[in-house]
Every structure is written in C-alpha cells, then in structure tokens.
Amino acid sequence: MSEQSLTVKEAIRGRRSIKLFNGQPVDREDLIEIINTAVWAPNHGNRQPWRIILACDAGLDAVKELIREYAVPEWKELSEEVLAKKMQKFATPGAYAFVIVPQDVRQKERYEDFAAASSFIQNIQLLAWDEGIGACWKTPNWIDHPKFRASLGVKPEERIISMLQFGYFDTIPHEKPRKSAEEIVTFFGEKE
Ligand SMILES: Cc1cc2nc3c(=O)[nH]c(=O)nc-3n(C[C@H](O)[C@H](O)[C@H](O)COP(=O)(O)O)c2cc1C
Structure with missing residues (x-):
C-alpha cells in the first residue's frame, strides 16, 4: 500500500463509483488496512455498529456463485x-465486502447506526480510491433475500447495508453532476 497521496478534497471530488472492473484480484491485506482506517468513522456511543463479511481469494469465487444463484432469477425476463x-x-x-449493521429495536439508535455505517462505508470508498482501487456500493433487491442472507451468515437481527464491490479498473466513469451549496442551503433567520 502506498503512503498518502490524495488530499481529502481530491479524494472526495475525484472518486467515482466503479461498476466495470478489469478482473484483477484485490489483496485482502490491502482491504484490511483500508478497513482499519475506515473504522475511525463517527458513530454514537462508540457502538461501532458495523461488521464486514469479506469475500476475496477462495471466498470470491464462492460469493460470485452465490450471487449468480440469486441475481439471475431476478433477470429471467432479459435477453441472453x-x-x-x-x-x-x-x-x-x-x-466483495458485505457491510452488516445491527437492527436496533430502538428507532433512534437504528437510524444512528445506519448513518454511522454509511460514513464508515464512504471512508472505505475514499481510502480505496486513494489506493487506486475502485469501489461501488450496491444494494440489489436480493441482498435481503432470507436464503441469501443465511448463506452469507447474516443473523436475523442484522441487515446488509451495502454490498461493496472492489477492483482495479481501466476507465473512470464521467462524473454525475451535483447541486451546488447555493442550491441546497437556506440561511435561517435571514430575509430572502
Ligand atoms: C445507498 C446506495 C445504494 C447504491 N446502490 C447501487 C446499486 O444497487 N447499483 C449501482 O449500480 N449503484 C449503486 N449505488 C452507487 C450509485 O449509483 C453512485 O454512487 C451514483 O451513481 C453516483 O456516482 P458516483 O458515486 O460515481 O458519484 C448506490 C449508492 C448508494 C449510496
């Protein structure tokens, strides 16, 4: 892994979701190092409401098989x-990394935990980007399928918040436009 290269601003502005990879495997050590930094995400009460099921090396082929099993039936109407x-x-x-959050029975804590896990995930994406590793946060319908969850080892009181795909890539997608601060900010207590 390289020492720091991008500034925070460069990483945030330059990162793109990568959806097409070139097939090169990603080393587990690199992902573990990324995760060890990403865990410094803010979270309420230091509950650290996340865990990850990581599929690389031998687990990668197994997870791809599993995904094929659940994704293909959903697309049965599509042409070959x-x-x-x-x-x-x-x-x-x-x-692949499946980010798992506990589903706290208390609503406030459940929302907080999902929010905290989201910042954890964005940390991962930014750190990966800094290493030249592309990532995409995906939430296909079948990640909530009971059998898919069970096959992965997700417990009933947990939820998969994100299926993260990682990989190396040959092209960077175009940016998707964002609204500016001027468009989304209103100043409280000031007249129009
Ligand atoms: C909660 C969440 C769920 C997402 N689910 C999917 C998905 O199922 N499939 C997909 O192709 N991209 C998914 N994305 C990635 C978005 O498509 C991507 O972030 C968006 O197009 C903006 O592109 P950028 O990240 O390159 O700026 C998801 C992103 C988030 C935050």
Whole structure:
C-alpha cells in the first residue's frame, strides 16, 4: 500500500463509483488496512455498529456463485445478451465486502447506526480510491433475500447495508453532476 497521496478534497471530488472492473484480484491485506482506517468513522456511543463479511481469494469465487444463484432469477425476463452484460458486472470485481449493521429495536439508535455505517462505508470508498482501487456500493433487491442472507451468515437481527464491490479498473466513469451549496442551503433567520 502506498503512503498518502490524495488530499481529502481530491479524494472526495475525484472518486467515482466503479461498476466495470478489469478482473484483477484485490489483496485482502490491502482491504484490511483500508478497513482499519475506515473504522475511525463517527458513530454514537462508540457502538461501532458495523461488521464486514469479506469475500476475496477462495471466498470470491464462492460469493460470485452465490450471487449468480440469486441475481439471475431476478433477470429471467432479459435477453441472453443483456443478462450476460449484467452478470459481467458481478463477475469482474476483485473482492466483495458485505457491510452488516445491527437492527436496533430502538428507532433512534437504528437510524444512528445506519448513518454511522454509511460514513464508515464512504471512508472505505475514499481510502480505496486513494489506493487506486475502485469501489461501488450496491444494494440489489436480493441482498435481503432470507436464503441469501443465511448463506452469507447474516443473523436475523442484522441487515446488509451495502454490498461493496472492489477492483482495479481501466476507465473512470464521467462524473454525475451535483447541486451546488447555493442550491441546497437556506440561511435561517435571514430575509430572502
Ligand atoms: C445507498 C446506495 C445504494 C447504491 N446502490 C447501487 C446499486 O444497487 N447499483 C449501482 O449500480 N449503484 C449503486 N449505488 C452507487 C450509485 O449509483 C453512485 O454512487 C451514483 O451513481 C453516483 O456516482 P458516483 O458515486 O460515481 O458519484 C448506490 C449508492 C448508494 C449510496
């Protein structure tokens, strides 16, 4: 892993969700190092409401098989060609991480935990980007499928907040425009 290269601003502005990877595997040591920094995300009461099921090396092929099992039936209406294209997106990542949050029975804590886990995930994406590793946060419908969850080892009181795909890539997608601060900020206590 390289020492720091991008500034925080550069990482935030430059990162893109990578959805097409070149098939190169991602080293588990690199991901572990990224996760060890990402855990410094803010979270209420230091509950650290996250855990990760990581699929790399031997686990990578197994998880791709599992995904194929659940994704393909959802796309049964698609033509062979479109299906093959969609499946390619699941076959080329060099690692997968499923980020799991506890589903606290208390609503406030549950929302807080989801919010904290989101900042943890963005930390991961930014740190990966800094290492030249692309990432995409995905939430396909079937991540909540009871059998899929069970196959991964997700407990009933937990939820998968994100399926993170990681990998190396040859092209960077175009940026998606964002609203400016001027468009989204209103100043309290000031007249129009
Ligand atoms: C909660 C969440 C769920 C997402 N789910 C998906 C998904 O299921 N499939 C997908 O292709 N991208 C998914 N994305 C990634 C977005 O498509 C991506 O962030 C968006 O297009 C903006 O692109 P950028 O990240 O490159 O700026 C998700 C992002 C978030 C934050």
